[in-house]
Amino acid sequence: MRVRIVVKDGKVGFFTETGGFVEGVEQLIALQQQLGLAGLNVQMDGPVEQHRHDDQPAQTYTEQGQLHTHDGGETHHTH
Amino acid sequence: MPCNAVATVNGGVTDEALRRLLEQNAEQVQAAVTSYLEQRLLGSTTAAYNTNGGFALRVSLGYQWFDLRVQGGAVTITTAPANRATADQLTSELTDLMTMLGQQLFEQAVADFITTNYSVEQSQRVDDQLVITFNI
Numbered sequence: 742m743r744v745r746i747v748v749k750d751g752k753v754g755f756f757t758e759t760g761g762f763v764e765g766v767e768q769l770i771a772l773q774q775q776l777g778l779a780g781l782n783v784q785m786d787g788p789v790e791q792h793r794h795d796d797q798p799a800q801t802y803t804e805q806g807q808l809h810t811h812d813g814g815e816t817h818h819t820h
Numbered sequence: 821m822p823c824n825a826v827a828t829v830n831g832g833v834t835d836e837a838l839r840r841l842l843e844q845n846a847e848q849v850q851a852a853v854t855s856y857l858e859q860r861l862l863g864s865t866t867a868a869y870n871t872n873g874g875f876a877l878r879v880s881l882g883y884q885w886f887d888l889r890v891q892g893g894a895v896t897i898t899t900a901p902a903n904r905a906t907a908d909q910l911t912s913e914l915t916d917l918m919t920m921l922g923q924q925l926f927e928q929a930v931a932d933f934i935t936t937n938y939s940v941e942q943s944q945r946v947d948d949q950l951v952i953t954f955n956i
Contacts, residue, residue, distance in 0.1 A: 746930070749927075775937070781930055784831055
């Protein structure tokens with residue numbers, strides 16, 4: 742799975758660029774944990790989201806592992 | 821750069837991680853602080869002693885003096901009462917410098933971690949951002 746990480750001023754953006762959303766969520770959470778084990782602890786601003794533009798619906802996973810779909814809006818992430 | 825992201829999340833380095841990075845790189849921090857003070861004050865600094873993960877400096881500026889202790893991202897300045905305003909200003913400036921240094925150390929540490937543990941396709945700086953693409 743291809744992953745992109747963007748770092749600036751102590752802020753970090755994590756992106757998966759291949760594979761499915763569910764797998765991407767798992768990989769990004771695992772990556773955060775690996776960074777933490779190396780002493781590079783990162784506090785996430787929120788749950789991993791499905792990247793989208795304009796009015797595409799967003800999907801997120803709850804802590805219970807349930808997939809939620811949200812209507813409208815636009816997520817703003819550093820590309 | 822085309823956007824082909826699937827899953828995404830934003831975050832930020834924790835204060836604890838920044839403090840740890842600064843302590844682990846105390847020599848580098850000391851060099852940066854010393855250089856900054858000498859340019860800022862046009863004075864001279866003398867390394868007084870090193871502590872565990874930190875250091876202390878005495879800055880002399882004519883008749884003024886400032887004793888600085890830097891531990892992690894925290895800066896403590898002791899001086900004569902007449903120099904208090906300058907000391908407060910220096911504390912603010914050095915705290916900002918600590919934050920900037922910590923963020924630079926974090927960026928380098930993340931780059932090292934990714935390079936060591938994953939197969940990197942591309943690592944570049946775009947719009948003052950470090951962008952690394954790699955395979956998990």
